[in-house]
Amino acid sequence: MEGRHCFAHLTIEENLLAGAYTRSDKGEIAANLDKVYTYFPRLKTRRTSQAAYTSGGEQQMCAIGRALMSNPNMVLLDEPSMGLAPQIVEEVFEIVKDLNAKEGVSFLLAEQNTMVALRYADFGYIVENGRIVMEGAAKDLASNEDVKEFYLGLAGEGRKSFRDIKHYRRRKRWLS
Numbered sequence: 001m002e003g004r005h006c007f008a009h010l011t012i013e014e015n016l017l018a019g020a021y022t023r024s025d026k027g028e029i030a031a032n033l034d035k036v037y038t039y040f041p042r043l044k045t046r047r048t049s050q051a052a053y054t055s056g057g058e059q060q061m062c063a064i065g066r067a068l069m070s071n072p073n074m075v076l077l078d079e080p081s082m083g084l085a086p087q088i089v090e091e092v093f094e095i096v097k098d099l100n101a102k103e104g105v106s107f108l109l110a111e112q113n114t115m116v117a118l119r120y121a122d123f124g125y126i127v128e129n130g131r132i133v134m135e136g137a138a139k140d141l142a143s144n145e146d147v148k149e150f151y152l153g154l155a156g157e158g159r160k161s162f163r164d165i166k167h168y169r170r171r172k173r174w175l176s
Contacts, residue, residue, distance in 0.1 A: 077109050
């Protein structure tokens, strides 16, 4: 499900269990539920609350937890920081990083918050108008002057497109 949509009329726990609908081993399902509650203790305290009446951060945690209930190798997160308070964004990203390191779950992250995304990612792609214009280790992208200028707003002349920056720099080298 796109974004952090939860089944509004279901409780948090019912939403989580919906993620395990393809699984039949009740012991594994219970173990996964415990694991989700370990990573997201706030969900355990809110497990009987209707999802519609939880915060945006709790709904995001529920959506990630629901995905984890299927025991995936990879999870796609589309704009996980959208609409969340900065503290909750950091909490969610820390948990995702931890899940990657400890559980071996890969996360494919589509995120416009470049600073946060590159701080937590291992590898990144810069996409402009549907095309990959740059890729590399996240730490290299975060320190790249073009990325800083375009995506982090560190340019003195206002915002430009990545293509304009690359064209300008190529032309500058050609003229010198």
